[in-house]
Amino acid sequence: MASGALLFIAVHMLAAASRAMAQMPAPSSALTLCLVDGPPELAQSTTTLVKEGELLNLTEASHRLQGLSVDLVSAVFHQVLGWPVNVRYTTGFSKTLYQTRIGDGCNVTVTSIFKAARRETCDSECTLPPDASKLSGEDFEPYTCCLDFSHTYFSGGWSLMSKQQSGTTINYISVFFQRDIVHAIAVAVIGMFFVAHVIWLFERRMYGLRNRDLPLYFQFRPKYLDGLKDGTWFASSTVLGDVGAGMKLPVTPAGRLLSIVWVMFGLFLLSFVTSIISSTLTEAKLRSDEILTVADVAGKRVCMQAGFYEYVFSSSFPAVGIQKTTYEAKIDCFYALKNDEVDAVFGVREEFVNYFSQGLGSGLLASPVIKSQEYCIAFAEGWPYAPHVNAALLTFREGIMATQPSYKDMIDRWYSGDANVATYGGKANTTEEDWSWGLIGTAIAFVVIYMLLQIFVFIVAYMTKSGQQEEKDAQQFGSAKSGMSASMK
Ligand SMILES: *[C@@H]1O[C@H](CO)[C@@H](O)[C@H](O)[C@H]1NC(C)=O
Numbered sequence: 200m201a202s203g204a205l206l207f208i209a210v211h212m213l214a215a216a217s218r219a220m221a222q223m224p225a226p227s228s229a230l231t232l233c234l235v236d237g238p239p240e241l242a243q244s245t246t247t248l249v250k251e252g253e254l255l256n257l258t259e260a261s262h263r264l265q266g267l268s269v270d271l272v273s274a275v276f277h278q279v280l281g282w283p284v285n286v287r288y289t290t291g292f293s294k295t296l297y298q299t300r301i302g303d304g305c306n307v308t309v310t311s312i313f314k315a316a317r318r319e320t321c322d323s324e325c326t327l328p329p330d331a332s333k334l335s336g337e338d339f340e341p342y343t344c345c346l347d348f349s350h351t352y353f354s355g356g357w358s359l360m361s362k363q364q365s366g367t368t369i370n371y372i373s374v375f376f377q378r379d380i381v382h383a384i385a386v387a388v389i390g391m392f393f394v395a396h397v398i399w400l401f402e403r404r405m406y407g408l409r410n411r412d413l414p415l416y417f418q419f420r421p422k423y424l425d426g427l428k429d430g431t432w433f434a435s436s437t438v439l440g441d442v443g444a445g446m447k448l449p450v451t452p453a454g455r456l457l458s459i460v461w462v463m464f465g466l467f468l469l470s471f472v473t474s475i476i477s478s479t480l481t482e483a484k485l486r487s488d489e490i491l492t493v494a495d496v497a498g499k500r501v502c503m504q505a506g507f508y509e510y511v512f513s514s515s516f517p518a519v520g521i522q523k524t525t526y527e528a529k530i531d532c533f534y535a536l537k538n539d540e541v542d543a544v545f546g547v548r549e550e551f552v553n554y555f556s557q558g559l560g561s562g563l564l565a566s567p568v569i570k571s572q573e574y575c576i577a578f579a580e581g582w583p584y585a586p587h588v589n590a591a592l593l594t595f596r597e598g599i600m601a602t603q604p605s606y607k608d609m610i611d612r613w614y615s616g617d618a619n620v621a622t623y624g625g626k627a628n629t630t631e632e633d634w635s636w637g638l639i640g641t642a643i644a645f646v647v648i649y650m651l652l653q654i655f656v657f658i659v660a661y662m663t664k665s666g667q668q669e670e671k672d673a674q675q676f677g678s679a680k681s682g683m684s685a686s687m688k
């Protein structure tokens with residue numbers, strides 16, 4: 200109890216200290232945080248749409264916008280740092296980064312930005328556009344450099360989306376007749392003929408001789424073809440563990456010894472076959488054809504957005520040969536996957552998760568991240584407040600200070616938690632795995648009919664018996680009475 204209270208005080212002192220430290224150099228005027236539209240980081244949440252470039256205070260922003268960016272800036276800049284901030288709503292990713300670089304209306308950009316070396320370079324390669332007023336939207340991409348990145352707030356990245364597989368498509372023929380089992384059966388058959396001959400050789404001399412008390416059909420007939428029939432029947436039923444069921448009983452010591460060895464061989468054989476079948480079935484259940492790693496798409500049809508996504512795939516996985524389909528719009532790949540035109544979609548996991556969160560991912564699956572990317576906040580190169588933002592970000596991540604929402608809640612809500620495990624978009628159609636109620640019902644019906652019959656028979660038997668008993672009693676009584684009356688007479 201006492202240590203708990205101490206810990207509580209310590210944590211609060213630490214939080215207060217970190218807040219005091221962070222608050223010290225608060226900027227003199229409110230910061231402008233530029234948030235770029237694109238779920239799950241940012242989306243409009245009311246019908247009164249926020250216009251491109253509109254400046255909102257934080258209260259208003261959290262009413263009219265939603266997404267991870269809103270939670271993040273509220274926790275880091277407002278709750279941990281306690282700085283006055285405004286939020287600017289923008290739509291062009293590259294343009295916003297460029298504005299942040301040159302300090303034009305944006306101090307900080309928050310969106311799904313990956314930390315990338317190219318954006319951090321700040322040398323002669325990083326030029327300014329000759330006439331920025333002529334450029335629009337993504338034209339700014341070559342000039343989005345000379346930026347600094349904060350610490351990582353989330354490790355997400357590239358992933359593969361595919362259809363969920365039920366994993367129940369087991370081919371039983373190929374399981375039961377796999378090579379090892381067929382070989383084992385072949386050995387058993389050869390052994391069976393061998394044993395059939397040997398047991399016949401041992402036992403034929405005994406036929407009808409010294410065991411008169413053993414019926415003849417338990418014995419091995421001395422003629423070759425008859426005896427071979429008896430021997431084969433004995434050997435094949437014995438190897439399956441059915442000693443005696445073959446109705447042939449060896450009586451010579453040699454024959455009995457051979458039987459024991461042969462039964463032992465049968466036990467080994469059965470357990471060998473059983474273990475192979477059970478391990479194959481287990482494996483088949485585990486190794487469903489779900490696409491969880493990049494190796495799983497080798498040779499398969501993969502869809503991706505033309506341009507940057509294509510470049511990322513070919514440069515990150517040059518050794519993986521795929522049948523590539525590209526579309527200008529990512530959503531077309533999603534439709535292609537649903538229509539079975541492709542086997543997988545390559546893209547950013549957080550986009551898939553966002554698609555799932557709209558209830559559109561039923562039967563789909565996003566693989567764990569196959570190439571991770573660090574999500575960071577961007578600011579201009581050498582921005583003096585960067586260390587404070589980094590400290591606040593760590594405070595938020597580590598949960599040192601209570602925030603609303605907590606870091607974990609924020610990640611769970613917008614990114615569906617851990618990026619290193621597969622994320623399922625919703626339950627697939629499970630008709631295949633349904634119980635066969637027809638089968639179970641028939642079995643139950645048979646049991647019920649059987650039991651009813653038994654009860655019926657029991658009742659009938661009881662009634663007839665008690666009827667007979669009464670008759671008997673009556674007879675006995677009558678005879679006793681007559682006897683008595685006779686003796687009385
Ligand atoms: C935020 O902006 C709205 C509308 O512009 C205003 O009504 C509200 O008072 C502002 N809140 C703060 C805390 O400044």
Ligand SMILES: *[C@@H]1O[C@H](CO)[C@@H](O)[C@H](O)[C@H]1NC(C)=O
Nearest residue numbers: 226230231302303304305306
């Ligand atoms: C934020 O950006 C504005 C220009 O958009 C600039 O005047 C101001 O100094 C910046 N604030 C900080 C703290 O960098």
